[in-house]
Amino acid sequence: MASSIILIAEDEFTARSALCGLLESEGYQVLTAEEGEGALRLALERRPDVMLLDVRMPRLDGLSVLKRLRDAGSDTSTVVMTAYGTSATAIEAMKAGAFDYLTKPVDADQLLRVIQRTLALRALRGQVGRLREQSHAPLVGESPSMQQVYKLIGQYALSDATVLIRGESGTGKELVVNAIHEHSARSRAPLVKINCASIPESLLESELFGHEKGAFTNALNQRIGRFEEADGGSLFLDEIGDLRPALQAKLLRALQERTIERLGSNKPIHVDIRLMAATARDLEKEVAEGRFREDLYYRLNVLAIGLPPLRERKADIPALVEHFLRRASRPLSIAPAALEVLCSYDWPGNVRELENVVERGIVLAHGGIIGVEQIQFGAAPAAGRASWVNLVPAGEKLETAVEALERAMIERALRESGGNKTKAADLLGIHRRLLYEKLRRYGFQE
Ligand SMILES: Nc1ncnc2c1ncn2[C@@H]1O[C@H](COP(=O)(O)OP(=O)(O)OP(=O)(O)O)[C@@H](O)[C@H]1O
Ligand SMILES: [Mg+2]
Incomplete structure (x- = not known):
C-alpha cells in the first residue's frame, strides 16, 4: 500500500x-x-x-x-x-x-x-x-441481438466445448464468460482467467503451464500454472489474438492432448478444463496474414458468440444507464435530455465507456439528478491540456511528480478512448504491453 x-x-x-x-x-x-x-x-x-x-x-x-x-x-x-x-x-x-x-x-x-x-x-x-x-454482475439489455446472446449462453453452458467470444472492447465479453461458467456443470469449480496481452511475454508460458524448481534462473520454487489451477473448472484466455506463435503451438498441443507439461519437466499432467477464449481482433485476418495459426483458430472456434457493439443496439442504453445508476450509493435519476444525449452518441468504447460516463455523471450530479451538463465524454473539461502542472505540488520529488503526470496522462487517455486500452496506448504513443505494466504499477483496475 x-x-x-x-x-x-x-x-x-x-x-x-x-x-x-x-x-x-x-x-x-x-x-x-x-x-x-x-x-x-x-x-x-x-x-x-x-x-x-x-x-x-x-x-x-x-x-x-x-x-x-x-x-x-x-x-x-x-x-x-x-x-x-x-x-x-x-x-x-x-x-x-x-x-x-x-x-x-x-x-x-x-x-x-x-x-x-x-x-x-x-x-x-x-x-x-x-x-x-x-458473483452477480448481470448482463443488461433486451435488444434482439442481446436476446440471441442469452440464448447462446444457455446452450453453450450445457456443453463442454471450447467457446470463442468475439466483440469490440467493452462489449461485455468477460461477463459472457462468467455467465457461461456460472450456468455450467463446472460452476462449483474455479473459473481461472488470464489475459494474454497484459502479462509480459517472458512470464506468460510459466504462468499458463507452471514450472518446476530450477526450470529457469528465477524459478526458485515449483509453481502450478493456470491450466492446473483450472482443473475441473473453466479456463478463460482473454485477448487470445495476442498470443505469440511459440505459445500458440503449445496451447494447441495442450488442447489436443488435454495434457500439459510444467516448464523444466517432461512429465505429462492430465487436465480437465473447459476453455473459453476472447478477442477483439479480427482473427480471420490474423490467420490470413500469418500471425495466428489456422489449426488453433479452428480448435478455438468450436462454439462462437459475437457481441454486438453498443451503437448497433442503442435500444439497450436506457436500461444500462438505469442499471449503473442503481449501483450508486444514493438514489439518483437522469434528466430525459441527458438520456437523449447518451442515446445519440456512438460509444466507440461500448458499454465500458457508457459505464464510465454515467459514473462521472454520478459524481457530478446536482440534487440527485444527472443533467445534460453532467454528461462528459472523453477528457473532462476541468483537466485541460496543461492543467496537470497545477496538480503537482511544489516541493515534490521529481520521481513522484513524474509519476503523478504519468498517472494523469494515462487516466486521460483511458477516458478519451472510453477505456479501450489499445486506443489509449496509441494516444500515449506507447506499446500496449507497457501500458498494462504501468496500469498494474499504479494500481489501476484492469
Ligand atoms: N450487457 C451488459 N450489462 C451490464 N454491464 C455490462 C454489459 N456489458 C458490459 N458491461 C460492463 O462494461 C464493462 C466492460 O465489460 P467487459 O469487461 O466484459 O468487456 P470486454 O468485452 O471484455 O472488454 P475488453 O475487450 O476491453 O476486455 C464492465 O464493467 C461490464 O460490467
Ligand atoms: Mg475483457
Missing part, C-alpha cells in the same frame, strides 16, 4: 510541509492543497485514497468540503484534523462522514497508525465489493 495517494488539505504552511515530508518519507504519494476549494477539486479529480482535512481553512471550511465530497459520492476516506478541545467539531465531522479524526498538533506515530488503519479498511471494503460484483 506504499503507493497509496494521500491528499493533505491544510492552510498553514509549516504544518502542511511537515505532514508532507513525513508521509513522503513513508513512501506515500502526497498531494497538497492550501484551501478548501482546491482540496475539493483535487479530491474529485485525483481520487486520493485518504484525505487529511483541516477544519479551519480559507474559501471552504473542512466540514463543507466533507459534505460536498459525500454528496458527490466520493470514495476518498477522510481523516479530519481538529484543534484541541473542539470535540463538537469532531462529532460533526464524524456525522458528516469522516473516517477518523486527529487532534492538533498531530502526533506523527498516531497519524501513521490512523492512515494505515484507514488504508487497510479501504482495501478490505474494496475486496468485498469486488467479490459481490463478480
